[in-house]
Amino acid sequence: MGEHTGDLGAVTGPEPDPGEPFVGRDAELGRLFRAVEPASADPVMMLVGAMGMGKSVLLDRAVRRAEANGARVLRAEGSESEANLTFSALHQLLRPLPAEVVDGLPEGQRTAIRDAFGTGPATHRRTSAPDQLLIGVAVLSLLSALGDRQPVLMVLDDAQWFDRASLDALLFVARRLEGERVTMLIAARDGDHLARFDRHMPTLVLEPLDDAAANRLLDRQPKSPTGRTRARILDQAGGNPLALVELARAATARDAATGLPSAGPLPLTDHLERIFAARLDGLPAGTTRALLLLAAMDSVDSPVAVTAGLPDAEGDAWLPAERAGLVRRTGRDVRFRHPLVRSAVYHAASAGARREAHLTLAELLRDEPDRRAWHLAAACPGPDAAVSAELERTADRARRRGGHAAAAKALQRAAELAPRREDSARLLVRAASAAVFTGDLAWVEELTAAARARTDDPSLLASAAVQAGRLAVLTLRHTTVFSWLTDAAEAWADSEPAAALELLGDAAVARFYSGEDAQRRRIQDILGRLPEDASSAGLRTWVRAVSDPFGDRDEFVSLLPRLAAEAEARPERLTTVGIMAWLLDETPQAVRAFDRAFDRWELQGALPEGLGGAVAWAYAERGRWDQAREACARITAVGRAAGLGHAAACAATVEATVLAYQGDAPAARARADEALALIDPLESRSVAVYARRALGAAAAAEGAYETAYDQLRLAFTADGAPVHYHASFPLLADLAAAAVRCGRREDAAGTVEHCARALGDTASPRLRALVSRARGLLAHPEDAEPYFRSALADPVLEHWPFERAQTLLDLAEWLRRRRRIAEARAPLTDALETFRRLGARPWIERARAESRAAGLDVTDTPPDALAALSPQQQQIIRLAARGLTNREIGERLFLSPRTVGSHLYRSFPKLGVTARSQLRDLIDGALASAGHRE
Known part of the structure; x- marks a missing residue:
């Protein structure tokens, strides 16, 4: 479909002269030529325009320019008929690569690619989908390896027809090509599908000629x-x-x-299709039959073309079609001149002729069951139980390969062909379950509505509602979604209480994101109507804990060990337990649950779970900042791939906070601003508060305390109440720290006391410590010490190392100013060691300055060498020091091996090392000198 000779800017005759300039497209062609130059600043370029605007020929010219510059060209062309076949576009792109290139991948990536293409030895036995992100990393590794040999140009034509799984993998790659010798050109028609592309991608729009x-x-x-x-x-x-x-x-x-054609309201493409269809008149019967068979088959069906009865490309039967401008012959290949030609040929044929063509292809594709099933479906004039069953099996195979969109489409078509309404409804509910993982809420709602129209079965209808709710909760419309979920839960409370409870579980997540207090009461009212039994105890606890974690905190905490033990063999339930533990400020239990879950769980599909950002927050709070950023990278990747901006926003706020703590204030602000741009702060109060936390930390890291206070104060209302019932409270101590440095002590004290009263006796030890620290900072100097001592009294607070180190530093500063210098030295030393271990550069400098003022001999130690590196470079250095290869680091951070190598190359001189083997000694020596092990 890419070589569309009719899709011209300006040509004379059927084959454009490569040297002839385009009419009205010189600027666009020049920009494409610059994009494929070796030193191009834009590794990715979108080419957008309506059908017939010249996209494909522009791409052809760019390909010739790139090949002249020595580039290796990989090309994939979208096909409407192949949009339902999982990874078909990616397979088309990578098919020309020799087997040894794929064999050179690490085992996990190699297995992921082979499973995606259905060539893995155990693909048919898989019960879970391959990791979509690992497939993206594998493709990135392949391209990076090719780029090390010669420049690579990827050309993705008619991308609006790419299957969803391929598109997700390729867009994952597109966001990570900076620094690679790889260029990606994407051509697509303008329309709604462009919402799936990155809005920040450089785009060249082809407008109509003047x-x-x-x-x-x-x-x-x-x-x-x-x-x-x-x-x-x-x-x-x-x-x-x-x-x-x-x-x-x-x-x-x-x-x-x-x-x-006469003038009229028909779209231009319809007029053009009529023109092409008119050229069929008078063609020989053999030519007409060959054209129809060619129109009915997928491009990947071409190996069966001869046995299907198609004449050889050099045969005379094609000559009339070529003269009519319908096809082009290139060697042994025959192609339609444009997608509209194919459409015209196909739709001009009678229904019976089209059916016969598809049946012929289905008969010849017995060894390709998925393609065969779709041809059989295209040949069905009405319901057909056998073909419906074939499509259901196709869906199962697509799901095992991670093709959730393809599975949903196959199930949707199977439902259309199912003779019995009950079977049709069942298949539509299954289709909705698969479509959930695509992130396409409108599609899920369409499928569930269709299921409701076909059945009165309460269990099926309730299941349909649950599927829609599962995805809806991850969108940005929290208020609307909450109302829909709770209304549905109330409607099913009596007849399907289990489904009602699941819907209420999703509603609790929507309540967390929105932070609207009236929603808590609504959840409690509905929950009170549902029967209590042992099988629902865990989910009931989830609903209560997520919607009101401090209401019955002691009860929830006492249940955590039992819930964790019951979930030991169910990684997805362990994750749920971990999220509850994090909400309750039982961060050590949360991290243990997450660690155990990730050791046992291959991620199911590409959809982030509700409150998935809790994983990243727990690691960040525990001082495992590298793992927090790894979690953010995964959440961001899957959120973007699924079109779920809210998930990406959640990850951005956590990463922004860690970046601020590490001293990269500009990067922190950029990530926080990105999060705020993705959400409505009135709809998603939790993310808004997290973003303010990050912006406040970034300002504090630069010493801009007035700005820090203004940002942190936005997490509370004018009278000092928390904007969010969970996210606002951890900001209290930082708010107080900024206040004392910018003269806002009185306002901050009112906010701290308002929140302390709101927490009452329900506060966790962590929050009690943060309130005590805040009170110590804001108190009269003579009254501050008991508050600082109280904030450090509980040994459990060591599980929040950064917060504890901040309090130690506050206490030490207070002691030194009271001339109790000898007493200040121990907390100063402890705080400095922690800040060094964490890589918290601004706080290292502040603790050093205070230590020197206290008479401590503070010398530069190896950890400070890392201060010259960016947080991402530090992360890469630490992973390399643990013995991970560039490819293994790339898998964790979703970078290509080449990008990892580039960071290492730039980091070594700054660290004073010349070999990878020296990194472990550097890191271990630094930790030993600080008295800690990493």
Whole structure:
């Protein structure tokens, strides 16, 4: 589909002269040429325009330029008929690569690629989908390895028809090509599908030709139209180059008065399709049959073309079609000149002829069950139980390969063909379950509505509601979604209480994101109507803990060990337990649950779970900042791939906070601003508060305490109440620290006391310590010490090392200012060691300055060498010091091995090392000198 000779900017005859300039497209061609130059600043370029605007020929010119520069070109062309086949576009792109290139991948990546293509030895036995992100990393590794040999150009044409699994993998790669010798050109039609592309991707939009360019294009045609005919063509084409060429061709093929379609409201493509269809008149029967078979088959069906009865490409049967401008022959290959030609040939045939063509192909594709099933479905004039069953099996195979969109489409078509309404409803609910993992809420809602229209079965209807709710909770419309979920839960409370409880579990997540207090009461009211039994105890606890974690905190904490033991063999339930533990400020238990879950769990599909950001927050609070950023990378990748901006926003706030703690304030602000741009702060109070926390930390790291206070104060209302019932409280101590440095002590004290009263006796030890620290900072100097001592009294607070080190530093500063210098030295030493271990650069400098003022001999130690590196470089150095290869580091951080190597190359001189083997000694020596092990 990529070599569309009709999709021209300006050509004369069927084959454009490579040296001839485009009419009206010089600027666009120049920009594409710059994009494929070796030193291009844009590794990715989107080419967008309506059908016929010249996208494919522009790509062809760019390909020739890249090949002349020594690039290796990989090309994939979307096909409407292949959009349902999992990883078909990715397979087309990578198929030319020799087997040894894939064999050179690490085992996990190699297995992921082979499973995706259905060639893995155990693909048919898999019960879980391959890791979508690992597939993306594998493709990135392949391209990076190729780029080490020669420049690589990827050309993705008609990307609007790529299957979803391929598109997700390729867009994952597109966001990580900086520094690689790889360029990606993506051509797609404009329309709603563009929402799936990154909005920040450089985009070249092909607009209609202006009148002058359109006239020049007509002048170049073999028989340039004139007079009234030219005026009609210009009016009808509307600046579309393909329309200008084809209407001119039609006008000269017969009398202009009859050769052109009449003016009317039909879209331009319909007019063009009529033009192509008119050229079928008078063709020999053998040619017509060959054209229809070619139109009915997928491009990947071409190996069966000869046995399907298609004439050889060099046979005379194709000559009439070629003369009519319908096909192009290149060697042994026959292609339609444009997608509209294929569409015209297919739809001009009778229903019976189309059915016969698909049945012929299905018979020849017995060894390709998925393609065979779709051809059988296309041949069905009405319901067919056998074909419906074939499609259901196709869906199962697609799901095992991670193709959730393909599985949902197959199940949707199977439902259409199912003779019994009950079976149709069941298949639609299954389709909705698969579609959930695509992130396409509108599609899930469409499928569930169709299921409701086909059945009165309460269990099926309730299941449909649960599927829709599972995805809806991850969108940005928290208020609307909460109302929908609770209304549905209330409706099913009596007849399907289990489904009602699941819906309420999702509603609790929506309540967490929105932070609206009235929603807590609504949840409690509905929960009170549902029966209590042992099987629902865990989910009931989840609903209560998520919607109101401090209401019955002691009870929830006492249940955690039992819930964790019961979930030991169920990693997804362990994750749920971990999230509850994090909400309750039982961070050590949360991290243990997450660690055990990730040791046992291959991620199921690409959808982030509700409150998935809790994983990253728990690791961040525990001082495992590298793992927190790894979790953020995964959440960001899957959130973007699924079109779930809220998930990406959650991850951005955690990473922004860690970046601020590490001293990279500009990067922290950029990530926090990105999060705020993705959400409505009134709809998602939790993310808004997290973003303010990060922005406040970034400002504090730079010593801009007035700005820090203003940002942190936005996490509380004008009268000092928390904006969010969970996210606001951890900011109290930082708010107080900023307040004392910018003269806002009185306002901050009112906020701290308001929140302390709101927490009452329900506060966790961590929050009690933070409130005590805040009170110590804000108190009169003579009254501060008991508050600082109270904030450090509980040994459990060591599990929040950064917060504890901040309090130690506050206490030490207070002691030194009271001239109790000897007492200040121990907490100063402890705080400095912790800050060094964490890599908290701004706090290291502050603790050093205080230590020198206290008479301590503070010398630069190896950890400070890392201070010259960016947080990402520090992360890479630490992983390399643990013995991970570039590829293994890339898998963890979703980077290519080449990018990892580039960071290491730039970091070694700053660290004073020349070999990878020295990194472990550098890191271990630094930790030993600090008195800690990492």
